[in-house]
Amino acid sequence: MKLKAKDRLIVALDYKTLDEVKDIVNEIGDAVSTYKVGLELFLNTRGEAVDYLHSIDKKVFLDLKFHDIPNTTTMASMFANKQEVFMFNVHAGGGPTMMRSVADMLKENSSDSIAIAVTVLTSFTEEEAAAHFKSDLNISGLANHWAIETKESGLHGVVCSPLEAKKIKELCGENFYTICPGVRPLWAASNDQKRIMTPKIAVENGADFLVVGRPITKSENPVHAAKLILEEIEAGLKIINS
Ligand code: C5P
Numbered sequence: 478m479k480l481k482a483k484d485r486l487i488v489a490l491d492y493k494t495l496d497e498v499k500d501i502v503n504e505i506g507d508a509v510s511t512y513k514v515g516l517e518l519f520l521n522t523r524g525e526a527v528d529y530l531h532s533i534d535k536k537v538f539l540d541l542k543f544h545d546i547p548n549t550t551t552m553a554s555m556f557a558n559k560q561e562v563f564m565f566n567v568h569a570g571g572g573p574t575m576m577r578s579v580a581d582m583l584k585e586n587s588s589d590s591i592a593i594a595v596t597v598l599t600s601f602t603e604e605e606a607a608a609h610f611k612s613d614l615n616i617s618g619l620a621n622h623w624a625i626e627t628k629e630s631g632l633h634g635v636v637c638s639p640l641e642a643k644k645i646k647e648l649c650g651e652n653f654y655t656i657c658p659g660v661r662p663l664w665a666a667s668n669d670q671k672r673i674m675t676p677k678i679a680v681e682n683g684a685d686f687l688v689v690g691r692p693i694t695k696s697e698n699p700v701h702a703a704k705l706i707l708e709e710i711e712a713g714l715k716i717i718n719s
Contacts, residue, residue: 662705676709
Protein backbone atom coordinates (compact mmCIF):
# COMPACT_ATOMS: atom_id res chain seq x y z
CA MET A 478 0.00 0.00 0.00
CA LYS A 479 1.71 3.18 -1.18
CA LEU A 480 0.34 5.90 1.06
CA LYS A 481 2.52 8.93 1.70
CA ALA A 482 2.96 10.30 5.23
CA LYS A 483 0.61 13.25 4.63
CA ASP A 484 -2.12 10.93 3.26
CA ARG A 485 -1.99 8.93 6.49
CA LEU A 486 -2.65 11.71 8.98
CA ILE A 487 -6.29 12.46 9.84
CA VAL A 488 -6.88 15.32 12.27
CA ALA A 489 -9.96 14.96 14.49
CA LEU A 490 -12.08 18.13 14.63
CA ASP A 491 -13.78 17.68 17.98
CA TYR A 492 -15.56 21.03 17.98
CA LYS A 493 -19.12 22.34 17.98
CA THR A 494 -18.97 25.37 15.73
CA LEU A 495 -17.93 26.17 12.21
CA ASP A 496 -15.99 29.21 13.42
CA GLU A 497 -13.74 27.04 15.60
CA VAL A 498 -13.22 24.69 12.64
CA LYS A 499 -12.36 27.55 10.29
CA ASP A 500 -9.85 28.97 12.80
CA ILE A 501 -7.95 25.74 13.36
CA VAL A 502 -8.08 24.50 9.75
CA ASN A 503 -6.86 27.88 8.45
CA GLU A 504 -4.10 27.92 11.04
CA ILE A 505 -2.93 24.41 10.07
CA GLY A 506 -3.07 25.29 6.37
CA ASP A 507 -1.31 22.98 3.94
CA ALA A 508 0.30 20.78 6.59
CA VAL A 509 -2.81 18.56 6.82
CA SER A 510 -5.11 17.37 4.03
CA THR A 511 -7.65 15.13 5.84
CA TYR A 512 -9.99 15.91 8.74
CA LYS A 513 -12.37 13.79 10.80
CA VAL A 514 -15.90 15.10 11.30
CA GLY A 515 -17.77 13.22 14.02
CA LEU A 516 -21.32 13.32 15.35
CA GLU A 517 -20.78 16.36 17.57
CA LEU A 518 -19.49 18.60 14.78
CA PHE A 519 -21.74 17.20 12.06
CA LEU A 520 -24.92 17.68 14.11
CA ASN A 521 -24.02 21.05 15.61
CA THR A 522 -23.14 22.50 12.21
CA ARG A 523 -25.99 20.64 10.47
CA GLY A 524 -23.49 19.08 8.11
CA GLU A 525 -21.96 22.42 7.07
CA ALA A 526 -18.51 21.42 8.36
CA VAL A 527 -18.29 18.81 5.60
CA ASP A 528 -19.22 21.33 2.89
CA TYR A 529 -16.75 23.82 4.29
CA LEU A 530 -13.85 21.35 4.32
CA HIS A 531 -14.65 20.23 0.78
CA SER A 532 -14.87 23.86 -0.38
CA ILE A 533 -11.23 24.37 0.66
CA ASP A 534 -10.14 21.05 -0.92
CA LYS A 535 -9.72 19.10 2.28
CA LYS A 536 -10.61 15.40 2.50
CA VAL A 537 -13.23 14.30 5.04
CA PHE A 538 -13.47 11.19 7.20
CA LEU A 539 -17.18 11.26 8.11
CA ASP A 540 -17.21 9.49 11.49
CA LEU A 541 -20.95 9.00 12.03
CA LYS A 542 -20.82 5.23 12.73
CA PHE A 543 -24.00 4.14 10.93
CA HIS A 544 -25.74 1.27 12.72
CA ASP A 545 -29.23 0.26 11.56
CA ILE A 546 -31.05 -2.26 9.40
CA PRO A 547 -29.35 -2.90 6.04
CA ASN A 548 -31.65 -0.63 4.00
CA THR A 549 -31.37 2.36 6.34
CA THR A 550 -27.60 2.01 6.76
CA THR A 551 -27.20 1.69 3.00
CA MET A 552 -29.27 4.86 2.42
CA ALA A 553 -27.15 6.72 4.99
CA SER A 554 -24.02 5.43 3.25
CA MET A 555 -25.45 6.63 -0.06
CA PHE A 556 -25.55 10.11 1.46
CA ALA A 557 -21.86 9.81 2.44
CA ASN A 558 -21.04 8.60 -1.06
CA LYS A 559 -22.97 11.48 -2.67
CA GLN A 560 -21.02 13.94 -0.52
CA GLU A 561 -17.87 12.31 -1.96
CA VAL A 562 -16.34 11.92 1.46
CA PHE A 563 -12.91 10.33 1.47
CA MET A 564 -13.89 7.89 4.24
CA PHE A 565 -16.94 6.99 6.35
CA ASN A 566 -17.87 4.28 8.81
CA VAL A 567 -20.55 1.88 9.97
CA HIS A 568 -20.75 -0.36 13.05
CA ALA A 569 -19.60 -3.94 12.41
CA GLY A 570 -22.17 -4.84 15.11
CA GLY A 571 -24.84 -4.23 12.44
CA GLY A 572 -23.75 -7.57 10.99
CA PRO A 573 -22.53 -8.95 7.67
CA THR A 574 -25.82 -8.52 5.76
CA MET A 575 -25.80 -4.83 6.58
CA MET A 576 -22.14 -4.40 5.67
CA ARG A 577 -22.54 -6.37 2.42
CA SER A 578 -25.47 -4.19 1.42
CA VAL A 579 -23.32 -1.06 1.91
CA ALA A 580 -20.40 -2.61 0.01
CA ASP A 581 -22.68 -3.60 -2.91
CA MET A 582 -24.16 -0.10 -3.11
CA LEU A 583 -20.68 1.43 -3.23
CA LYS A 584 -19.66 -0.94 -6.00
CA GLU A 585 -22.81 -0.25 -8.04
CA ASN A 586 -22.07 3.47 -7.76
CA SER A 587 -18.36 3.06 -8.58
CA SER A 588 -17.67 4.87 -5.32
CA ASP A 589 -14.20 6.07 -4.38
CA SER A 590 -15.11 6.42 -0.68
CA ILE A 591 -13.31 4.19 1.76
CA ALA A 592 -15.94 2.46 3.95
CA ILE A 593 -14.72 1.09 7.23
CA ALA A 594 -16.28 -0.49 10.30
CA VAL A 595 -16.02 0.18 14.00
CA THR A 596 -15.67 -3.08 15.93
CA VAL A 597 -15.88 -3.07 19.73
CA LEU A 598 -15.98 0.47 21.10
CA THR A 599 -12.81 1.09 23.09
CA SER A 600 -14.88 2.49 25.93
CA PHE A 601 -15.89 -1.10 26.87
CA THR A 602 -13.99 -2.77 29.71
CA GLU A 603 -13.51 -6.57 29.51
CA GLU A 604 -16.09 -7.00 32.27
CA GLU A 605 -18.66 -4.83 30.50
CA ALA A 606 -18.03 -6.62 27.19
CA ALA A 607 -18.43 -10.05 28.80
CA ALA A 608 -21.71 -9.01 30.43
CA HIS A 609 -23.04 -7.31 27.30
CA PHE A 610 -21.97 -9.63 24.46
CA LYS A 611 -22.20 -12.93 26.41
CA SER A 612 -19.44 -14.23 24.14
CA ASP A 613 -16.59 -16.66 24.85
CA LEU A 614 -14.32 -14.20 23.06
CA ASN A 615 -12.58 -11.37 24.89
CA ILE A 616 -12.57 -7.84 23.41
CA SER A 617 -9.64 -8.40 21.08
CA GLY A 618 -11.08 -11.76 19.96
CA LEU A 619 -14.39 -10.05 19.16
CA ALA A 620 -12.62 -7.17 17.38
CA ASN A 621 -10.63 -9.65 15.25
CA HIS A 622 -13.75 -11.68 14.45
CA TRP A 623 -15.65 -8.57 13.37
CA ALA A 624 -12.67 -7.35 11.34
CA ILE A 625 -12.77 -10.64 9.39
CA GLU A 626 -16.54 -10.24 8.87
CA THR A 627 -15.97 -6.68 7.68
CA LYS A 628 -13.40 -7.86 5.15
CA GLU A 629 -15.61 -10.75 3.98
CA SER A 630 -18.54 -8.34 3.58
CA GLY A 631 -16.53 -6.28 1.12
CA LEU A 632 -15.81 -3.17 3.22
CA HIS A 633 -12.34 -1.72 3.23
CA GLY A 634 -11.00 -1.64 6.78
CA VAL A 635 -11.61 -1.12 10.49
CA VAL A 636 -10.97 1.40 13.21
CA CYS A 637 -8.62 -0.24 15.70
CA SER A 638 -6.02 0.49 18.32
CA PRO A 639 -2.48 0.68 16.90
CA LEU A 640 -1.80 -2.20 19.32
CA GLU A 641 -4.17 -4.38 17.27
CA ALA A 642 -3.25 -3.27 13.74
CA LYS A 643 -0.57 -5.91 13.13
CA LYS A 644 -2.88 -8.80 14.06
CA ILE A 645 -5.70 -7.40 11.92
CA LYS A 646 -3.37 -7.13 8.92
CA GLU A 647 -2.34 -10.76 9.49
CA LEU A 648 -5.98 -11.86 9.59
CA CYS A 649 -7.43 -9.64 6.86
CA GLY A 650 -4.50 -8.98 4.53
CA GLU A 651 -2.09 -6.15 3.84
CA ASN A 652 -4.61 -4.16 1.75
CA PHE A 653 -7.28 -4.09 4.47
CA TYR A 654 -7.07 -0.61 6.00
CA THR A 655 -6.36 -0.01 9.68
CA ILE A 656 -7.45 3.40 10.98
CA CYS A 657 -5.94 4.07 14.39
CA PRO A 658 -6.78 6.62 17.08
CA GLY A 659 -4.89 6.41 20.38
CA VAL A 660 -1.75 7.88 18.83
CA ARG A 661 0.48 10.09 20.94
CA PRO A 662 3.97 11.43 20.23
CA LEU A 663 6.23 11.31 23.27
CA TRP A 664 6.05 15.11 23.61
CA ALA A 665 2.22 15.21 23.83
CA ALA A 666 -0.09 14.66 26.79
CA SER A 667 -1.94 11.34 26.71
CA ASN A 668 -5.18 13.14 27.76
CA ASP A 669 -7.86 10.49 28.35
CA GLN A 670 -6.29 7.96 25.93
CA LYS A 671 -5.14 4.85 27.80
CA ARG A 672 -3.64 2.44 25.29
CA ILE A 673 -1.39 4.69 23.23
CA MET A 674 1.48 4.37 20.75
CA THR A 675 3.75 6.91 19.11
CA PRO A 676 3.10 7.70 15.42
CA LYS A 677 6.36 6.03 14.35
CA ILE A 678 5.70 2.81 16.25
CA ALA A 679 2.03 2.79 15.15
CA VAL A 680 3.13 2.86 11.49
CA GLU A 681 5.73 0.17 12.15
CA ASN A 682 2.92 -1.91 13.65
CA GLY A 683 0.65 -1.70 10.61
CA ALA A 684 -1.40 1.46 11.17
CA ASP A 685 -2.36 2.86 7.74
CA PHE A 686 -4.17 6.00 8.89
CA LEU A 687 -3.53 7.79 12.18
CA VAL A 688 -6.36 9.79 13.77
CA VAL A 689 -4.86 12.51 15.93
CA GLY A 690 -6.80 15.28 17.63
CA ARG A 691 -5.61 17.19 20.67
CA PRO A 692 -1.82 16.82 20.19
CA ILE A 693 -2.35 19.03 17.11
CA THR A 694 -5.54 21.01 17.72
CA LYS A 695 -4.68 21.96 21.32
CA SER A 696 -1.02 22.62 20.59
CA GLU A 697 0.38 26.14 20.91
CA ASN A 698 1.75 25.66 17.41
CA PRO A 699 -0.53 23.25 15.49
CA VAL A 700 1.50 23.47 12.26
CA HIS A 701 4.69 22.53 14.05
CA ALA A 702 2.91 19.71 15.91
CA ALA A 703 1.49 18.33 12.65
CA LYS A 704 4.92 18.54 11.01
CA LEU A 705 6.58 16.69 13.90
CA ILE A 706 3.96 13.94 13.64
CA LEU A 707 4.44 13.71 9.87
CA GLU A 708 8.18 13.35 10.41
CA GLU A 709 7.51 10.49 12.81
CA ILE A 710 5.17 8.82 10.30
CA GLU A 711 7.91 9.23 7.67
CA ALA A 712 10.42 7.59 10.02
CA GLY A 713 8.03 4.65 10.55
CA LEU A 714 7.51 4.31 6.79
CA LYS A 715 11.28 4.22 6.19
CA ILE A 716 11.50 1.27 8.57
CA ILE A 717 8.62 -0.72 7.04
CA ASN A 718 9.82 -0.02 3.49
CA SER A 719 13.47 -0.89 4.17
O1 C5P B 1 -7.67 14.12 20.77
P1 C5P B 1 -7.44 12.69 20.41
O2 C5P B 1 -6.17 12.46 19.60
O3 C5P B 1 -7.54 11.75 21.59
O4 C5P B 1 -8.66 12.35 19.42
C1 C5P B 1 -8.86 11.07 18.89
C2 C5P B 1 -10.13 11.04 18.08
O5 C5P B 1 -10.41 9.68 17.73
C3 C5P B 1 -11.37 11.55 18.81
O6 C5P B 1 -12.23 12.15 17.84
C4 C5P B 1 -11.98 10.30 19.38
O7 C5P B 1 -13.37 10.40 19.55
C5 C5P B 1 -11.66 9.28 18.27
N1 C5P B 1 -11.63 7.89 18.68
C6 C5P B 1 -10.83 7.43 19.70
N2 C5P B 1 -10.83 6.12 20.03
C7 C5P B 1 -11.61 5.26 19.38
C8 C5P B 1 -12.43 5.69 18.36
C9 C5P B 1 -12.42 7.04 18.03
O8 C5P B 1 -10.09 8.20 20.28
N3 C5P B 1 -11.57 3.98 19.68
